[in-house]
Every structure is written in C-alpha cells, then in structure tokens.
Amino acid sequence: MRIxxxxxxxxxxxxxxxxxxxLGHGVDCAITGAQAMALLAxxxxxxxxxxxxxxxxxxxxxxxxxxxxxKTTPVLVVTARGSxxxxxxxxxxxxxxxxxxxxxxxELEARIRALLRRSQGQAKDVVTFGDxxxxxxxxxxxxxxxxxxxxxxxxxxxxxxMSQPKQVLSKEVLLEHLYGFDESPGPSVIEIYVAxxxxxxxxxxxxxxxxxxxxxxLEEGRGE
Numbered sequence: 001m002r003i004x005x006x007x008x009x010x011x012x013x014x015x016x017x018x019x020x021x022x023l024g025h026g027v028d029c030a031i032t033g034a035q036a037m038a039l040l041a042x043x044x045x046x047x048x049x050x051x052x053x054x055x056x057x058x059x060x061x062x063x064x065x066x067x068x069x070x071k072t073t074p075v076l077v078v079t080a081r082g083s084x085x086x087x088x089x090x091x092x093x094x095x096x097x098x099x100x101x102x103x104x105x106x107e108l109e110a111r112i113r114a115l116l117r118r119s120q121g122q123a124k125d126v127v128t129f130g131d132x133x134x135x136x137x138x139x140x141x142x143x144x145x146x147x148x149x150x151x152x153x154x155x156x157x158x159x160x161x162m163s164q165p166k167q168v169l170s171k172e173v174l175l176e177h178l179y180g181f182d183e184s185p186g187p188s189v190i191e192i193y194v195a196x197x198x199x200x201x202x203x204x205x206x207x208x209x210x211x212x213x214x215x216x217x218l219e220e221g222r223g224e
Contacts, residue, residue, distance in 0.1 A: 001046035001116055001156065002026040002177050006036045006062065007078065008054050016049065017180075019105050020112075023139065024152030026179040033057030039181075040066065046177065047074045047115055049108075050095075052081070060093055067094035074115040078103070113137060120163045127162050130206040130220040134162050143204040150200060153178060157193050161208065161218040170215035 007013040008031045017027045030036035033054045052059035077090050077098040096115050113136050125137040133142045141148045160177045171187040209217045
C-alpha cells in the first residue's frame with residue numbers, strides 16, 4: 001500500500017520508512033507541512049502518518065485541510081501529547097487513530113494494519129477470495145491450507161488485488177500502490193510480478209486475467 005510519512009525528525013522518518021518498505025509498502029516522506037500538502041495534492045495515499053509539530057505548520061492544520069477537501073484517507077497521528085483532551089481534539093478534527101511517542105514499531109504496524117483494514121471495509125486481518133487466504137499480520141498467503149512462498153512486493157500486489165477483487169486495475173494504479181516517488185520502476189515491473197503471482201497461484205481456483213489495454217483482473221475460474 002502507498003503510505004505518506006509526515007515527520008520532521010529525519011531519523012524517525014527514515015526509520016519508519018525503512019520499516020514500512022521492508023514490509024513491501026510504497027512510502028513517501030515529508031519533513032514540512034508544505035512538502036506534505038504538495039504530495040497530497042498530486043497523489044492519493046492509502047494511509048498517512050502525521051506528526052503534529054512540524055517546522056512550518058501544525059499537523060492539525062494539515063488534518064483540517066485534508067478533511068475539508070473531503071479526503072477520506074486514513075490518518076494516524078503520531079504525537080508526544082498524551083492528555084485525554086488532546087486525543088479528543090484530534091479525533092474530532094478527523095484523525096482515525098493516534099499513537100504516542102516514543103512508540104514500538106510493532107504497535108505502529110498493528111495500528112496501520114487496522115486502519116487499512118477498516119478503510120477497505122474489512123473486520124479482520126485475514127482476507128479471503130476463492131480458495132486464497134491472505135493474512136496481513138503474518139504476511140502469509142495460503143491456498144487450501146498450503147502456504148505459498150511470496151516476496152514482500154508480490155505479497156503487497158496480491159493484497160491490492162484482493163482488496164479490490166473483480167475490479168480491473170491498471171499498471172499505473174498498481175505502481176502507485178507499491179512504490180514511492182523515490183523509486184521509479186517502469187510498468188514492466190508489474191508484468192514481472194503478475195507473472196510470478198500467476199505461477200504461484202497456478203494450483204488455486206483464482207487467477208489474474210489480463211484485460212488488454214486496461215490492466216488486470218483478479219477472478220475465480222479457469223486462467224488464461
């Protein structure tokens with residue numbers, strides 16, 4: 001999934017981005033409010049982590065502008081404030097969740113999973129389609145209780161497909177979900193990952209169909 005990390009502490013920002021990229025997410029980073037708003041203006045994100053104390057603005061202003069534009073992107077506020085009043089204010093402004101500094105990266109990942117799950121209308125970390133089960137928490141995929149071997153980027157690609165089954169997804173849309181602006185793979189990389197997924201899923205009832213000129217479709221039934 002594509003995540004924007006808004007954090008002016010470069011060490012924490014880089015550590016967070018590194019951790020999320022290792023999980024296969026596409027990540028962009030902004031260290032100022034101006035950078036954050038510029039990125040939000042040109043890119044749709046699956047989730048935003050938002051620090052409140054930025055050098056040129058306050059995180060609350062970014063959150064307010066985001067919601068005034070009717071953007072429903074999940075926002076996880078990262079804050080050093082711990083009072084109940086502060087938390088109530090953040091939730092009333094439109095924050096979906098918050099985590100206080102210092103935090104454990106395991107908890108951060110869990111909260112991100114929960115927000116992504118909620119934004120996709122799912123109640124559990126395990127997503128199923130046909131005879132495939134994808135576990136976001138364990139980062140594992142099974143077909144009829146048989147565990148499949150997938151690299152992280154392949155896992156995230158399958159997660160995108162399974163979160164939008166029976167919908168045609170273009171190469172450009174898939175690239176936007178998987179890579180940040182600091183990475184510039186061509187559309188051919190999606191072809192490679194799709195080919196690998198097809199091979200891995202060959203024993204299941206689910207396949208990825210190519211819709212010529214449009215993209216790919218995850219569906220049940222016989223493959224190509």
